[in-house]
Every structure is written in C-alpha cells, then in structure tokens.
Amino acid sequence: MEYLFTIWILVTLNFLLPRAMPGDPFLYMSADEGQEVARFSEEQRQYYLEYYGLDRPVAGQYLSYMSDLLRGNLGYSLYYNEPVSTIILRRLPWTTFLVIAAVLLSTVFGTILGSISAWYREKWPDKFLFFCLILLSEVPAFLLGLVLLFTFAAGLGLFPLSGAITHFANYSSWWERLFDILHHAFLPVMALTIARLGGMYLLSRNSMTTVLEKDYLRTAWAKGLPKKRIIFRHALRNAMLPIVTRVFLSLGSLVGGAILVENVFAYPGLGHLMREAVMVHDYPLVQGIFLVVTICVLLANFLADLVYKKLDPRISDYSGIHGG
Amino acid sequence: MLVKIVERVKEFSLPGKAGLVVILVVLLVAILAPYISIHPHNISSGPPLSPPGGGHPLGTDELGVDLWAQICYGARVSLLVGFGTALLAALGGGLIGIVSGYLGGWPDKVLMRLIDIMIVLPDLPVMIVLAAFFGPSLLNIILVLALFSWVFPARIVRSQILMLKERSYIKSAETYGAGVWYLMWKHFLPEVFPLVAVNMIRLSGRAIVAEAGLSFLGLGDPTSKSWGLIIHHATNFKGIYYTDFWKWWLLYPWLALIIMVISLAFISRELERMVDPRLGR
Numbered sequence A: 001m002e003y004l005f006t007i008w009i010l011v012t013l014n015f016l017l018p019r020a021m022p023g024d025p026f027l028y029m030s031a032d033e034g035q036e037v038a039r040f041s042e043e044q045r046q047y048y049l050e051y052y053g054l055d056r057p058v059a060g061q062y063l064s065y066m067s068d069l070l071r072g073n074l075g076y077s078l079y080y081n082e083p084v085s086t087i088i089l090r091r092l093p094w095t096t097f098l099v100i101a102a103v104l105l106s107t108v109f110g111t112i113l114g115s116i117s118a119w120y121r122e123k124w125p126d127k128f129l130f131f132c133l134i135l136l137s138e139v140p141a142f143l144l145g146l147v148l149l150f151t152f153a154a155g156l157g158l159f160p161l162s163g164a165i166t167h168f169a170n171y172s173s174w175w176e177r178l179f180d181i182l183h184h185a186f187l188p189v190m191a192l193t194i195a196r197l198g199g200m201y202l203l204s205r206n207s208m209t210t211v212l213e214k215d216y217l218r219t220a221w222a223k224g225l226p227k228k229r230i231i232f233r234h235a236l237r238n239a240m241l242p243i244v245t246r247v248f249l250s251l252g253s254l255v256g257g258a259i260l261v262e263n264v265f266a267y268p269g270l271g272h273l274m275r276e277a278v279m280v281h282d283y284p285l286v287q288g289i290f291l292v293v294t295i296c297v298l299l300a301n302f303l304a305d306l307v308y309k310k311l312d313p314r315i316s317d318y319s320g321i322h323g324g
Numbered sequence B: 001m002l003v004k005i006v007e008r009v010k011e012f013s014l015p016g017k018a019g020l021v022v023i024l025v026v027l028l029v030a031i032l033a034p035y036i037s038i039h040p041h042n043i044s045s046g047p048p049l050s051p052p053g054g055g056h057p058l059g060t061d062e063l064g065v066d067l068w069a070q071i072c073y074g075a076r077v078s079l080l081v082g083f084g085t086a087l088l089a090a091l092g093g094g095l096i097g098i099v100s101g102y103l104g105g106w107p108d109k110v111l112m113r114l115i116d117i118m119i120v121l122p123d124l125p126v127m128i129v130l131a132a133f134f135g136p137s138l139l140n141i142i143l144v145l146a147l148f149s150w151v152f153p154a155r156i157v158r159s160q161i162l163m164l165k166e167r168s169y170i171k172s173a174e175t176y177g178a179g180v181w182y183l184m185w186k187h188f189l190p191e192v193f194p195l196v197a198v199n200m201i202r203l204s205g206r207a208i209v210a211e212a213g214l215s216f217l218g219l220g221d222p223t224s225k226s227w228g229l230i231i232h233h234a235t236n237f238k239g240i241y242y243t244d245f246w247k248w249w250l251l252y253p254w255l256a257l258i259i260m261v262i263s264l265a266f267i268s269r270e271l272e273r274m275v276d277p278r279l280g281r
Helices: A002-020 A025-030 A042-051 A058-070 A084-119 A124-137 A141-155 A174-212 A215-222 A227-249 A251-264 A270-279 A283-311 A318-322 B002-010 B014-031 B067-103 B105-120 B123-134 B138-149 B151-165 B168-175 B180-216 B227-235 B251-275
Strands: none
Touching (some): A002 A058, A002 B123, A084 A227, A227 A283, A227 B105, A270 A283, A270 B123, B067 B105, B067 B138, B105 B151, B123 B180, B138 B180, B168 B180, B180 B251
C-alpha cells in the first residue's frame, strides 16, 4: 500500500518539478543560455501553448500526464529524437546486469568471509578480515572504480577502458560474444562488489555469531552431526535471514553506486545515460530515467517484503523488517 | 568539559586516534588555506600539467593551476558540505524524532512510514534530478543531502524518547506537573544529544562522499572547487589514460577524499562504541 502511495508521490513530484522551475518554457525551448532569444509572435505562442496542452488548467494537464504514464508513454527525448521509453529500455538491461551481478557476488563472498570470521572469532583470521573489510566498507564504489580502471585497464591493459561490448566486432560464436561482454563488465562489477563486500561481511559475521551461540546449535553438536551439516544446514540457513533483508534494503544505495561506476567506466547503462541527458538539458529523458530507476527499486523492495514473510513466518508485521 | 573530552580521547584505539589527528589536520588546512597555499587556487600560476616538485609541491592541472592550493581550498568545501548537512539533518531529524516519539499516535505512524520509504528510496537519482532542475549551488546540494540524511537521527531520537518516556523519573516528573518543554530541556535533550552528535560524524562522512560523487558527475557547484570536481576535470581530460598526468592530478584529490572518509569512519566507530556498547558491531 505505501509503495503505491510512494510511487504516486514520485510521479506527482516528477510532474510538478518542471512546472516549479523558474523561467518560461518558450524561452527555454527557443534559445540556449547566452544566445540570442528567438521571438515568438503572439499567434505562435498560442499555437504552441495549445499544442503542448499548456493552456489547459493544471489539473487537466495532470490527468493527461497520468494517463500517458499508465500507457507507458514517458515523453519524447529532445536530444536523441526518440521516445524516452525506447531509449530507456535499450539501456536498462546493462544496468540491471551490473546491479544483479554485484548483488550476487557481494552477498556470496560477504557471507563466506563473514562465516569464516565468526567461526574463528577473536583469532587472527577474524581480526585480519575485520580490519581489512572495515577499511574497504568505507571506500565509495566510484573511487574504487577509478583505482581499478587506472591499474588494470589503463596501466596493465588487461581490460578495456570503456563501453560494454567491442564496437563493430564480428563474433564467430555466441560464447565469444559472451566473453566480450564479461570482459567489459568485469571491472565495473568488481568495483561495486568490493564496495559492498564490507557491509555484507559485517552483517553476516554478526548474524553468524549470534546463531552459533544458540541452543539448537549446541544440540546439533551434541548429536554428533558432521561439521559440514551443522554449518550449512543449521547455522547458515538461520543466519541468512537478516542478510536477505539487507540485500534489498541497500539496493537503493547500490543503484546510486552503479550510476557513478557506470560513469567511471563509460558503461552504457542508465546512469551514464542520465548524466549525458543532464548535460544536454534533455529534461524529459532525465525525468524518465528517474522514474524508472526509483520505481524499480521500490518494486524490488515490495517483492522482498513478500518473500521475507514467506521465509520467516514469525514476522508478519512490516515494520519489524526495517527495525534491525 | 574539555578535560572530559581529553579523557575520552585517551580511551580511543589507535585507528580512532589516527582518524582524529587527520581530521584536525584537515580542519587546520581548511582554516589556514589562504596562508599555506603558496599559489592561488583559481588562476594559473605555472606551466600546465607540470609534475610535483619545483615550485608546485603537488604539480599543476591542465590550466596550470596549483594542485596543492586546490586541495587546501577543496577541504573547505568538503568540511562545509559534511558538517552543514549533518547539522541540518540532526536538527530536523531530531525534531521529527522527538515529535514522533513523544506524541505517538497518528503523527508517529505517518512519520515512521515516511522514514521507511526514505530509507529504500535511491538517493543519487533524486539528487541528480534536483540538481538538474534547481541548479547546482552548494546550498542546494547541502539541502538535498540533508533531505536524505534526517531519517537516521530521527530514528535514533525516536527510539530513545520511547524508552525514556517509560522511565520512572520521567513519569514522576510528569506527575509533579513538568511541561513538555521542561522535560525536553532537562531530561530528553541531555540524554539524546550524545547519540545524535555521534551520528552526525557518520552523516558528514556520507555527505562528503555524496558531494564528491555529484561533483565527479559534473553536477556539483562549478564555482566551488571541491575534491570531487578536481577528479571530474582530471577524468574528463582527453588522454588521461595514456599519460602520466594521473599520477598527481588524479591521485592527490583521490587520496585526500579516501583519507578523510576513512578517518571520519574510524572516529564515528570509536564514539559509537563508547556511547552505546551494544552498537559496537
């Protein structure tokens, strides 16, 4: 319910922002800053006002804006000369790919490292891992990305400097194409993964330590179960719950990181597109990307709530999930 | 007060002490920027892209502007954005937390839902859109960052107030006819203040990173040269990948940012452990 409400607020904000902006659309449409202002005659003014529906009351504009949105019409990009939705759909897969790869990798490695740390609590592997990962968790993804770019791509030449695929390449087979894509995506995904690793590590270390002290684990040891079974079936399974929540809760900041990292590597996802659109003052496109990205993140969280209730029937109350 | 602070600092672990020293040095550099930067930070003072050494301790950028001077003045921007945002967020969030926690009922419910939503909402796209529409001035950036930071102090304050409200000494003060304002000043604020103050350090770290990110995209305030903006100019320079210029032009602002952020994190970690041992994750 509140997700729908939030989406409505975002959509309305998106409608109001350009109308709250200082200045006149005619000035904005007809000349760049500092250039000579092309003058519209009064008839032309009237014609365009009618054409764009700006002579109607704001409520009417709002209704038609909403019905356009519901039909998937996000407007028309002034710079690319294409419908905004088409451009976004072309770029969305790249960003989704980066984000999902980073989520999976950081969760898996973070959990493994966290479990190792919890197992050797207060011994040297724990202390060493703790110090390194605390340091890493504070470094923002785009600064990490710059290091990776300059050492592995520019310095050593192991990876391409920019882009997601080699332009004008002829692939002899599908796996060659796949390799090319992975080769391009490797450094951006690494930057995002390493930046998130610290947070996932701390969480799983905590979660694992709590679980390891529980009575049912003592029972499992007393029963003489094999170590592997205890770790994977008994401990990890229960420790995973807070980790799953965290994955979705931090999706927003991960998307923010992805926007910056895409710009470091000139990776052709939505983040790179958004910056280009801002630079060329393509406002419909900026707004379209903003809506798509925020709504995607909200939807993912909505799904997470549903999944979480299935995973842990003890929690039926929404606020409990966000309490931790 | 001062003695107390010194005593506290003595209990810091080594990383905490190091972080504190770094932040103090950055603070000094920011305050003394006009005196310790030999060259001007906004106009050319030597050959472009000269490596460190000679008259320029950290070299110059593509316009021949001294990098050391730029980093000195950039410290001012970073500190201003960090502490400005943290202060605004703490004031606003603290107020909202008090209202939410003390009143309860429907204001509390509405505010809690709002907080839940603000936490999942991705902040960077919103910041980009607002920066694009309202122009990238430093004040706007601080306002937008504060808009996304108030939820953390609000949550802390709310949970504290909820806990304090049930304490017997507060109850008895209430039966003696203590008003809302009296309770606020005499009981709630002194209890809540240390927690919020500690959280402010974390918030300022986040704000500094966010400002650097926006500036890196070229959406920061173009008139105030922050560390992020130096990185933006360096990475947008054609041929930065094929030359050695990055060894000073990119490296030094990068180092400044990383050291600053990590120091802030160490300090806040240390303080969090002191204020509330349960938080010492």
